[in-house]
Amino acid sequence: MSGLRLKECKELTERLPVQEAALPTRVVLPLQQSLGCPNDPIVNVGDEVAEGQKIADTQKTVAAPLHAPISGRIIAIDNLPNACQYPVASLVIEAIPGRESQGLVGSHWQVDEFTPEQIRKVVREAGIVGLGGATFPTHVKLSPSKPIDTVIINGCECEPYITADHRLMLERPAELLEGARAIARAVGAENIIVAVENNKQDAVQVLLDHNKNHNLKIVVLPSIYPQGGEKVLIRKLLGREVPSGGLPLDIGVIVNNVGTAVAIADALKTGRPLIKRVVTITGSGVKKPRNLLARIGTSFAELLAQCGGITDDAAKIIMGGPMTGLAVASLDMPVVKGTNCLLVLNQRDARDYEEKGCIRCGRCVRACPVGLLPNFLADFAKLRDYEKLVDYHLADCIECGCCAYVCPSRIYLVQYFKGAKQELKTRRAVCR
Ligand code: SF4
Ligand code: SF4
Structure with a gap:
């Protein structure tokens, strides 16, 4: 349970100061951007909104409201594909030409x-x-x-x-x-x-x-x-x-x-709400990696364009890092509150491996930082044995990917765990 020493690959951006990304002309905002419960829109299609204005909220406790990252007009409230291509309720704001966001000016409290x-x-x-x-x-x-x-x-x-x-x-x-x-x-x-x-x-x-x-x-x-x-x-x-x-x-x-x-x-x-965050845009498939302060809702395509675009051999886009990130299918996906990195890998770095059978070597068990038995958990997930998954503490898995990283059979262990957790969550779904 000592953890892994990984190749850091941080030299691409660690010395590059954060720069403000260009103001997007359109932002797409999934109504749920936190763990817990989704928000309800409190604006309508056609409404004009000001930068920083609250546009979605809920009475539920475990949720966080959403604010307009740019000034503009609400042009859609609809189900749009998220990073996994599932349709999720989203708001779309389009900037009104000549009425650009001015930036928020607040008081200065201690x-x-x-x-x-x-x-x-x-x-x-x-x-x-x-x-x-x-x-x-x-x-x-x-x-x-x-x-x-x-x-x-x-x-x-x-x-x-x-x-x-x-x-x-x-x-x-x-x-x-x-x-x-x-x-x-x-x-x-x-x-x-x-x-x-x-x-x-x-x-x-x-x-x-x-x-x-x-x-x-x-x-x-x-x-x-x-x-x-x-x-x-x-x-x-x-x-x-x-x-x-x-x-x-x-x-x-x-x-x-x-x-x-x-x-x-x-x-x-x-008094500034959360409408921007720092995103590292990096990897062998990005021409000019950068750290950008991006408005929530900006498309990955717009951010990558500000990084010189992607290389000819770019093969995989990941939202997040290489160990815990999520492969995304489209550059139309927006930055959400949890997006800390946009990683683009070229063909060499993104190669996929064929999954083989478990050889019971125990490497995944030794690598797990929270003391789980990933090999058994994978078996139970494949068998859809949810009782056993609970008994073997699947809920304690932090999805770090250490087990999959060391597995000589290249078993996509974390994918099995994520799928099983999602199924368990669906079965128990309760929103307070
Ligand atoms: S992904 Fe889960 S099971 Fe695998 S090493 Fe990390 S905590 Fe352990
Ligand atoms: S590391 Fe892979 S092959 Fe080895 S026991 Fe774990 S799942 Fe099986």
Whole structure:
């Protein structure tokens, strides 16, 4: 259970500052961009909307509202294909020529002026979700039902290629540390730990310099995958185990990504909702890899065009990193709140392998960072034995891909687990 040392492939973008992407003329916004429940539109086709205006919301607790990333007109509310080509309820906004978005101008409050209740309210109204990819609504995380003693800010970014968090730590350390303090204030935690891997020494130094005003604990960890998984990180930093089927709050901890901390500071200080995020656009199939601050809803095609386009031998597009990302079928897909990376691989890097039979070598078991039996889980998933999948703790799988990475038979283990989890979720589907 020690993790994997992967080829990092971060050199393509780790030294490239984040640049604001060109304003899109059209954005496509799936109504559900967080774990939990979908939003309902609160605008109609034909309405004019202003940048930052709330356009979709719900009374359900586990959800986060959606805001207009650009000023424009609602031209459609319809079911449109998502990254997996499933139709999902979406809003489309088209910019009105001559009425471009001006950028939001907000007040400048101090984080310390907010009570815990006010912090939760601002975070909810800003539509903030976990920006490391998990997309859990942050205001729910900031409303723990149990006492919390420690807040961990996750700056590990252990997955190859992705450098969005690395750049944020380098470029926005003040907001990151302020956001961390706001999180701790909201949940009443005394300890704040910012965890960074040792392949980002420049970020460590910048955080240490800024921390003189804050006195948080900055911990440098060796670079190992999947250290950024919250269960793995908590064990490494605090020696505590999240119980099977449980949550970090069960052991007095909450974990937030560095991007989430920055978004919280932005919302508190300026009233700015979450309408942009940093996306790393990289890989052997991109002509000029970059880190872009992109409006939510911008199409992958538009972002790639700002990176010189794709190479002639580009073969695979992945939303996210190579270990946990999702292959996408179309460049029309939009950036959503959870999109931290757009990875395009050329034919050589994207080659597929033929799946062979399990040889019971046990490598997947040794590689699993949460102590599962991936070979058995795959068998149960193939047999659709959902009782056994529950008994063998499929729910604890963090979908890190370590098992599939080491499997000599090239078994697509994670795909089996994702499919089985989806089926279990459908069977139990309950929205609060
Ligand atoms: S994907 Fe799941 S089963 Fe496989 S190594 Fe990661 S946690 Fe373990
Ligand atoms: S690593 Fe692959 S071949 Fe080996 S036991 Fe696991 S699933 Fe089977």
